[in-house]
Amino acid sequence: MTNLDHGKFTRMTTVFHSLLAMDVFFLFFTGYAIMFNDELWWMLTLMGGSGSVAALHRVFGVGLLALITFWALMMVTTDTGRSNFSEVMPTPDDAKAFVQDIQFVLGNAEERHPNARQFAGGTADEIPLLSYVGKGVIFIFAVELALLSISGLLIWSKTGLMQYFATQTAAIAFVVFHGLLGVIMLMGVMFHIFEHGFHPAFFPVETKAFIPRSMIPEHHEDGDEGTGIERLQLSSSWASASNLAGAATVIGIVSVLTASIYDTGYPVSLELLVGGGPTNLLLTVGVNIGMLVLFFGMVLSVYGNLVRMRWEQQMAEEEADGAEAEAAD
Amino acid sequence: MSNSTAENGASSYSGTVVAVNAVIAVAVALGAVWVVNGFDVFYERLNRVSPTIEGGGIGTAFAQGNDIGWLVFIVEAIHAIDVLMGLFILVMVFVHWGAFRRLAGRMRQPGESRAMPDGGSPAQGAGADGGDTGAENGGDTR
Numbered sequence: 001m002t003n004l005d006h007g008k009f010t011r012m013t014t015v016f017h018s019l020l021a022m023d024v025f026f027l028f029f030t031g032y033a034i035m036f037n038d039e040l041w042w043m044l045t046l047m048g049g050s051g052s053v054a055a056l057h058r059v060f061g062v063g064l065l066a067l068i069t070f071w072a073l074m075m076v077t078t079d080t081g082r083s084n085f086s087e088v089m090p091t092p093d094d095a096k097a098f099v100q101d102i103q104f105v106l107g108n109a110e111e112r113h114p115n116a117r118q119f120a121g122g123t124a125d126e127i128p129l130l131s132y133v134g135k136g137v138i139f140i141f142a143v144e145l146a147l148l149s150i151s152g153l154l155i156w157s158k159t160g161l162m163q164y165f166a167t168q169t170a171a172i173a174f175v176v177f178h179g180l181l182g183v184i185m186l187m188g189v190m191f192h193i194f195e196h197g198f199h200p201a202f203f204p205v206e207t208k209a210f211i212p213r214s215m216i217p218e219h220h221e222d223g224d225e226g227t228g229i230e231r232l233q234l235s236s237s238w239a240s241a242s243n244l245a246g247a248a249t250v251i252g253i254v255s256v257l258t259a260s261i262y263d264t265g266y267p268v269s270l271e272l273l274v275g276g277g278p279t280n281l282l283l284t285v286g287v288n289i290g291m292l293v294l295f296f297g298m299v300l301s302v303y304g305n306l307v308r309m310r311w312e313q314q315m316a317e318e319e320a321d322g323a324e325a326e327a328a329d
Numbered sequence: 330m331s332n333s334t335a336e337n338g339a340s341s342y343s344g345t346v347v348a349v350n351a352v353i354a355v356a357v358a359l360g361a362v363w364v365v366n367g368f369d370v371f372y373e374r375l376n377r378v379s380p381t382i383e384g385g386g387i388g389t390a391f392a393q394g395n396d397i398g399w400l401v402f403i404v405e406a407i408h409a410i411d412v413l414m415g416l417f418i419l420v421m422v423f424v425h426w427g428a429f430r431r432l433a434g435r436m437r438q439p440g441e442s443r444a445m446p447d448g449g450s451p452a453q454g455a456g457a458d459g460g461d462t463g464a465e466n467g468g469d470t471r
Contacts, residue, residue: 073353
């Protein structure tokens with residue numbers, strides 16, 4: 001048994017995850033302030049209007065290009081990276097884990113499948129590096145980020161695009177494609193925040209995304225049956241917090257999906273109808289709740305790093321105390 | 330302490346490789362932006378091929394609408410993919426929400442006393458507490 005529940009990845013991976021998260025959050029805030037300007041007009045104004053927001057979006061876009069190039073290089077040029085390819089590949093067990101998760105919710109299965117288990121507890125030896133959701137996230141985000149980068153670079157220079165396609169709407173079609181593509185990621189990130197912020201054993205955040213495995217001491221306790229989750233005490237705020245966040249996540253996903261359907265032709269639609277969607281109060285509230293979920297995710301990411309820094313401090317203090325005690329002996 | 334864990338299964342990455350790859354990545358990112366900036370042309374130099382509305386010259390798109398077939402197709406396709414992925418992601422949210430509620434039901438509830446001694450079996454602990462966790466283990470919240 002190991003302490004996989006507290007630290008699981010290398011320092012490179014945890015730092016990369018934090019940087020990628022920050023960059024993507026800012027890309028969401030700037031990008032969707034433009035695309036959902038009907039609902040997020042205040043965000044556009046807050047960041048200095050459309051010109052300033054577009055400039056910021058490009059700055060974070062360059063950051064994203066650098067980050068994904070770096071990651072691709074790390075996966076190809078290092079032994080660790082190459083050996084991790086096999087960890088990412090989906091297996092039949094992942095499909096079983098998905099089915100078993102549904103069975104577990106319906107009450108037809110007693111445990112989550114090892115490939116789905118976020119809290120390993122005493123069963124850490126059975127748990128793969130990535131759950132079936134983790135593998136899905138890597139695959140979907142890899143495809144998404146690649147397509148977003150390519151379409152983002154294509155629309156970098158609108159007149160450059162017009163050169164090739166000879167119409168402004170063609171250039172705008174690429175912008176629309178770029179924005180609609182990001183919606184999948186927007187919804188996925190909302191789910192990701194809920195999944196890793198509101199597991200009852202880890203609430204309010206899973207530190208394994210932020211604390212590198214090298215900083216986690218290893219314990220070997222024998223004789224444990226199962227995960228041992230029944231020995232953990234539930235946080236008193238979990239029930240209300242998870243219901244609130246679950247509802248906000250669902251409202252946010254449904255709202256950005258609905259808004260994206262209205263915003264198909266932004267800013268020049270197929271039907272020559274300029275502008276986003278209808279002025280709809282419900283949709284405005286919903287999309288803003290979605291942004292709130294994202295903002296909360298950003299806060300959790302910062303909090304995760306704060307926990308790591310405190311843990312680092314505590315480890316250093318304990319080490320210093322240990323050295324002092326040894327010197328006193 | 331933190332010894333013996335880093336190299337166990339998940340080996341770490343060498344600092345040199347990280348640094349070199351980071352420099353290459355930044356160079357590639359800036360290079361890509363430099364290349365696409367080279368596509369930029371001053372709008373007055375754009376060739377007005379067929380400068381009529383029927384001919385689809387630059388600027389006529391506002392009158393004509395977007396009629397490049399494959400562009401319309403990819404935009405509509407991505408709408409469909411958005412909806413499918415959105416529904417799938419909603420299913421995943423509900424599955425996890427439900428699973429979390431069930432797992433939470435198995436945990437010691439807030440305010441329950443910490444009667445279970447370290448190393449004591451969970452079942453005994455629950456019994457000493459008043460023993461309602463047995464019911465929660467079986468048919469619990471969902």
